[in-house]
Amino acid sequence: xxxxxxxxxxxxxxxxxxxxxxxxxxxxxxxxxxxxxxxxxxxxxxxxxxxxxxxxxxxxxxxxxxxxxxxxxxxxxxxxxxxxxxxxxxxxxxxxxxxxxxxxxxxxxxxxxxxxxxxxxxxxxxxxxxxxxxxxxxxxxxxxxxxxxxxxxxxxxxxxxxxxxxxxxxxxxxxxxxxxxxxxxxxxxxxxxxxxxxxxxxxxxxxxxxxxxxxxxxxxxxxxxxxxxxxxxxxxxxxxxxxxxxxxxxxxxxxxxxxxxxxxxxxxxxxxxxxxxxxxx
Ligand code: BTN
Numbered sequence: 001x002x003x004x005x006x007x008x009x010x011x012x013x014x015x016x017x018x019x020x021x022x023x024x025x026x027x028x029x030x031x032x033x034x035x036x037x038x039x040x041x042x043x044x045x046x047x048x049x050x051x052x053x054x055x056x057x058x059x060x061x062x063x064x065x066x067x068x069x070x071x072x073x074x075x076x077x078x079x080x081x082x083x084x085x086x087x088x089x090x091x092x093x094x095x096x097x098x099x100x101x102x103x104x105x106x107x108x109x110x111x112x113x114x115x116x117x118x119x120x121x122x123x124x125x126x127x128x129x130x131x132x133x134x135x136x137x138x139x140x141x142x143x144x145x146x147x148x149x150x151x152x153x154x155x156x157x158x159x160x161x162x163x164x165x166x167x168x169x170x171x172x173x174x175x176x177x178x179x180x181x182x183x184x185x186x187x188x189x190x191x192x193x194x195x196x197x198x199x200x201x202x203x204x205x206x207x208x209x210x211x212x213x214x215x216x217x218x219x220x221x222x223x224x225x226x227x228x229x230x231x232x233x234x235x236x237x238x239x240x241x242x243x244x245x246x247x248x249x250x251x252x253x254x255x256x257x258x259x260x261x262x263x264x265x266x267x268x269x270x271x272x273x274x275x276x277x278x279x280x281x
Contacts, residue, residue: 078166105127141153239273
């Protein structure tokens with residue numbers, strides 16, 4: 001006697017391709033090292049890269065004691081309430097295309113945020129994830145001096161603030177440099193677990209990395225980055241080591257630098273912080 005399976009409802013019918021994709025394990029980013037605590041997942045993965053760790057290695061930590069941010073800043077994040085993750089790339093890319101590795105990490109996190117929480121986050125140049133003027137995630141790339149060079153790209157994405165955090169002894173969010181930070185829960189009301197977010201992020205990252213390495217890939221990723229970047233067309237304040245300038249962000253160059261029109265002159269910035277200005281600012 002054969003058991004009859006019920007006729008599937010239309011919403012349960014998947015294409016063969018979708019079933020294959022859903023059931024196939026990732027070809028890349030499958031080697032995930034999970035730690036309770038480390039100094040910095042970037043620092044550790046740079047050391048692993050120097051020891052020969054392969055392309056696609058991933059380190060995730062519950063907490064970091066010396067998280068690194070852009071421009072030599074500290075990166076502070078809620079213990080267990082953030083995805084703290086670094087990925088090692090050993091890509092066949094030209095040096096001027098290397099910045100696109102940060103872009104695929106940011107675009108992967110953006111897609112994961114949308115898929116898991118529905119968050120309408122955008123990018124702020126170079127690769128912050130923002131909801132309005134609040135920062136939800138930041139990306140830091142570090143070049144590893146192997147031959148050929150490897151690149152470690154780390155992302156810290158705030159998912160939710162744990163109860164009682166930050167502790168009053170830390171002086172509050174302002175003292176920790178978090179006054180302009182937000183979590184995906186703040187933005188959407190939905191709590192996503194780190195594992196759920198990590199899986200969605202690594203799935204997206206695999207698609208984006210394959211796309212980047214395909215013929216014509218760098219140009220296609222650059223188009224996707226510009227499309228997701230809320231900075232283009234905005235009035236911005238660009239903060240550099242030597243001071244701050246105000247202008248209209250007009251584009252992103254092939255090498256990743258931000259172009260800004262300042263008093264009728266186009267200037268390009270490779271390393272800077274950008275503030276999106278509102279009407280009267
Ligand atoms: C920024 O300043 O916006 C970049 C922050 C990047 C933080 C992440 S957290 C995981 C990884 N490990 C680090 O030490 N930094 C990055």
